[in-house]
Amino acid sequence: MKLFIxxxxxxxxxxxxxxxxxxxxxxxxxxxxKEPGDYRDNLKRICQIxxxxxxxxxTATDFAxxxxxxxxxxxIDAHMVVKVPLTREGIKACKAxxxxxxxxxxxxxxxxxxxxLAAKAxxxxxxxxxxxxxxxxxxxxxxxxxxxxxYDNYDFKTEVLVASCRHPIHVVESARMGADVATCPPAxxxxxxxxxxxxxxxxKFLKDWEKSQAVKA
Ligand code: E4P
Numbered sequence: 001m002k003l004f005i006x007x008x009x010x011x012x013x014x015x016x017x018x019x020x021x022x023x024x025x026x027x028x029x030x031x032x033x034k035e036p037g038d039y040r041d042n043l044k045r046i047c048q049i050x051x052x053x054x055x056x057x058x059t060a061t062d063f064a065x066x067x068x069x070x071x072x073x074x075x076i077d078a079h080m081v082v083k084v085p086l087t088r089e090g091i092k093a094c095k096a097x098x099x100x101x102x103x104x105x106x107x108x109x110x111x112x113x114x115x116x117l118a119a120k121a122x123x124x125x126x127x128x129x130x131x132x133x134x135x136x137x138x139x140x141x142x143x144x145x146x147x148x149x150x151y152d153n154y155d156f157k158t159e160v161l162v163a164s165c166r167h168p169i170h171v172v173e174s175a176r177m178g179a180d181v182a183t184c185p186p187a188x189x190x191x192x193x194x195x196x197x198x199x200x201x202x203x204k205f206l207k208d209w210e211k212s213q214a215v216k217a
Contacts, residue, residue: 001175004053004183006163008032010045012186017049024052026127026163026183028083028107029059040076047077055105055125057083058093066093074102081105081124086114091121098122105161112146119156125181131164140164141173148177168192 002023058069084090105125106118130140159180
């Protein structure tokens, strides 16, 4: 399963990319709005750091506006993926941009029916938001199961990109279900490293080693 960073913060992306385990980045207007500088320059820099798919979202809500912004986003760098919302206009824009060979990530997906529409429109990625579903007492991971099953039934090429991940369990469950990608805020990727037995075990190994060296000295 691919692991993407869900952030527009250059420093965080640089730090995590240096680990060598990051496959791509997703951004959204809320994330980019928090960062200083021009968003196009920031997206370009992110592409140079990660050298994998980087999603940049349109803010237009009409078909023509989405197409125009989609072309602008795609021109930033060859790694750019155009993100469009799962609306009627967004699905039309997805079909048109995908037809031109531009990769599209359809975002704000909250149902299997919506995911089916995105696949039919040729989306490269569908982004179901599991955390926001959990927030309203609906099982976010249940939606991932449904989408993976549906896409497998028809061999759709659209990749299931699990979004709005709030903790490592979302990532582990995504991998168990065969989702293609999980995109996580930097804090969730950090949490994935943590296990108290790793820290305790390492501390003991190092202490034992130090003791043995002291005896030999
Ligand atoms: C995905 O592409 C979105 O940027 C993101 O995962 C939204 O997550 P949130 O619900 O934590 O804002």
